[in-house]
Amino acid sequence: MGSQINASAAPFSSKNLGIEVARRSVTFHPSVWKDYFLSYTSTMTEISSHEERELQRLKEEVKKLLAVTPDDSIHKLDLIDAIQRLGIGYHFERETKESLQYMYDTYRESCYKQNEDLRTIALRFRLLRQQGYYVPCDVFNKFKDQEGKFEESLVSNVRGLLSMYEAAQYGVHGEEILEEALKFSTFHLESMKNNSREISAALEMPIHKSLTRVEMKKFLSIYQEDESHDDVLLKFSILDFNLLQKMHQNEISEITRWWKALEFCEKLPFIRDRAVEGYFWILAVYFEPQYSLARKILTKVIGMASVIDDIYDNYGTLDELVLFTNAIESWNINAVDTLPSYMKYFYKSLLDVYVSIEEELGKIGQTYRIHYAIKELKKLVWAYLEEAKWTYSGYVPTMEEYMKVELVTAGYMMLCTTSLVGIQEHVPKEAFYWITSEPLLILASSVICRLMDDLVGQEFEQKITAVDCYMNEKGVSKEETFAVLRKEIANAWKDINQECLSLTTIPMVIIERVINITRVMNLLYREEDAYTNSKTKLKSLVISVLIQPVTIESYFHL
Numbered sequence: 036m037g038s039q040i041n042a043s044a045a046p047f048s049s050k051n052l053g054i055e056v057a058r059r060s061v062t063f064h065p066s067v068w069k070d071y072f073l074s075y076t077s078t079m080t081e082i083s084s085h086e087e088r089e090l091q092r093l094k095e096e097v098k099k100l101l102a103v104t105p106d107d108s109i110h111k112l113d114l115i116d117a118i119q120r121l122g123i124g125y126h127f128e129r130e131t132k133e134s135l136q137y138m139y140d141t142y143r144e145s146c147y148k149q150n151e152d153l154r155t156i157a158l159r160f161r162l163l164r165q166q167g168y169y170v171p172c173d174v175f176n177k178f179k180d181q182e183g184k185f186e187e188s189l190v191s192n193v194r195g196l197l198s199m200y201e202a203a204q205y206g207v208h209g210e211e212i213l214e215e216a217l218k219f220s221t222f223h224l225e226s227m228k229n230n231s232r233e234i235s236a237a238l239e240m241p242i243h244k245s246l247t248r249v250e251m252k253k254f255l256s257i258y259q260e261d262e263s264h265d266d267v268l269l270k271f272s273i274l275d276f277n278l279l280q281k282m283h284q285n286e287i288s289e290i291t292r293w294w295k296a297l298e299f300c301e302k303l304p305f306i307r308d309r310a311v312e313g314y315f316w317i318l319a320v321y322f323e324p325q326y327s328l329a330r331k332i333l334t335k336v337i338g339m340a341s342v343i344d345d346i347y348d349n350y351g352t353l354d355e356l357v358l359f360t361n362a363i364e365s366w367n368i369n370a371v372d373t374l375p376s377y378m379k380y381f382y383k384s385l386l387d388v389y390v391s392i393e394e395e396l397g398k399i400g401q402t403y404r405i406h407y408a409i410k411e412l413k414k415l416v417w418a419y420l421e422e423a424k425w426t427y428s429g430y431v432p433t434m435e436e437y438m439k440v441e442l443v444t445a446g447y448m449m450l451c452t453t454s455l456v457g458i459q460e461h462v463p464k465e466a467f468y469w470i471t472s473e474p475l476l477i478l479a480s481s482v483i484c485r486l487m488d489d490l491v492g493q494e495f496e497q498k499i500t501a502v503d504c505y506m507n508e509k510g511v512s513k514e515e516t517f518a519v520l521r522k523e524i525a526n527a528w529k530d531i532n533q534e535c536l537s538l539t540t541i542p543m544v545i546i547e548r549v550i551n552i553t554r555v556m557n558l559l560y561r562e563e564d565a566y567t568n569s570k571t572k573l574k575s576l577v578i579s580v581l582i583q584p585v586t587i588e589s590y591f592h593l
């Protein structure tokens with residue numbers, strides 16, 4: 036059992052816990068963006084027919100390039116890698132899938148060719164694992180010496196080392212050679228990073244953990260410096276980035292209007308006003324045009340979840356939170372009468388938002404999906420209430436008790452499920468049973484979310500974190516606790532890698548959402564909570580992804 040500072044009592048209320056009813060209240064900085072994105076009118080974000088035609092023309096050229104490049108050549112590996120990292124992979128899914136299938140079928144023959152070098156082997160290994168193909172890691176054995184260590188001659192093979200480092204990110208439990216490869220490549224690349232932008236960028240964020248829209252511009256400049264780059268690919272990806280950006284600007288303008296009309300900032304001044312940041316989070320989950328509806332729905336849901344989190348973590352008293360949880364459980368407008376006035380306002384808006392989502396789903400014949408979204412939200416608030424009870428009573432749970440509740444409060448079970456709700460392509464009903472049954476993939480994503488949040492939040496969060504629980508239970512130092520929790524995060528990534536290879540019946544479109552949702556956490560909660568404190572790192576990311584287009588001149592020296 037954890038430390039019982041204040042005996043738990045049922046029914047839980049601040050009175051029978053003898054707790055002060057004073058509100059906790061942290062103040063957050065105001066919105067960085069305010070009405071900024073309202074200025075993106077539909078005329079400004081319109082795509083001309085000339086741009087459309089040019090995009091189609093270039094796309095056909097890239098298709099031709101893919102068709103004439105043989106599947107058994109290193110050029111094909113490079114081409115597919117570049118296409119994916121330039122963010123245009125969604126245009127050529129059929130073509131790249133066919134080539135990767137061929138590479139998988141001929142994997143053994145290719146990798147054991149005498150002359151295949153580290154770079155080629157590692158690149159092929161990564162592209163195939165990325166696509167969910169299990170390919171064995173023993174292909175790296177041939178780069179070991181007689182003592183079982185990686186050959187020292189590899190140290191001067193910078194491209195090979197980089198590819199090895201990127202490939203080793205896809206390791207699963209028990210793949211020791213990939214652990215060694217990661218250590219070996221990281222160690223040697225570290226010593227070279229000051230002389231190479233590409234190496235320092237890779238060490239900062241490996242491809243496996245990268246978000247396409249965030250990394251695209253960086254890769255673009257690395258790619259154009261590569262002598263073997265293809266101009267058509269460059270032009271196409273620049274145009275595609277810019278045209279998609281216009282679509283995103285249009286969407287964020289609509290979201291800003293929606294958020295403003297809710298008047299939360301006036302009615303609930305204690306909340307984090309983060310509509311643009313929420314949209315950025317969701318854009319990282321899916322940026323492609325076919326997910327516009329899904330993006331809109333999930334942005335609205337994350338916006339509401341963020342307010343709910345602030346009510347539980349920041350403003351609500353325990354008594355109010357009990358009422359609020361029960362009202363959400365009943366999901367009935369009549370429950371509004373039980374709530375204090377600030378909650379009444381929010382509760383009505385919450386039900387309205389889900390009604391409007393249901394209407395949107397009706398238009399695509401998928402009304403039933405709303406049931407899963409609501410069910411996961413209810414599960415989330417019950418866990419928030421458990422957490423609030425701990426906070427108010429001063430109870431420090433055991434790690435086991437803590438993780439059981441806090442994997443839910445991470446919000447990723449709810450977010451992953453709701454990410455499927457607005458997807459217009461076929462999502463089988465079974466996928467909703469699966470994703471709401473706490474499968475390993477979702478648990479691992481939640482572990483990463485919870486622990487990364489706690490590692491950066493433990494100094495200033497007004498609530499218990501995994502760091503407190505672990506230190507209390509094991510009686511160890513903060514440094515030791517941090518090391519253990521970081522190891523847990525690394526293990527959770529291995530679980531994710533494992534699941535990507537074994538979940539062959541779950542459509543890739545779903546698995547990709549979960550991985551992207553995990554990547555966002557890795558990006559935004561690495562050094563600090565960049566969502567709550569969004570004036571620096573996240574502001575720059577928003578500028579890069581949503582405001583600044585890629586200027587073609589800078590790449591073609593026109």
Ligand SMILES: CC(C)=CCC/C(C)=C/COP(=O)(O)OP(=O)(O)O
Nearest residue numbers: 340341344348444445446447450488
């Ligand atoms: C994934 C979801 C639902 C995101 C909504 C926005 C949100 C609650 C962010 C985390 O805030 P936080 O860092 O304060 O989180 P917590 O309160 O869980 O520590």
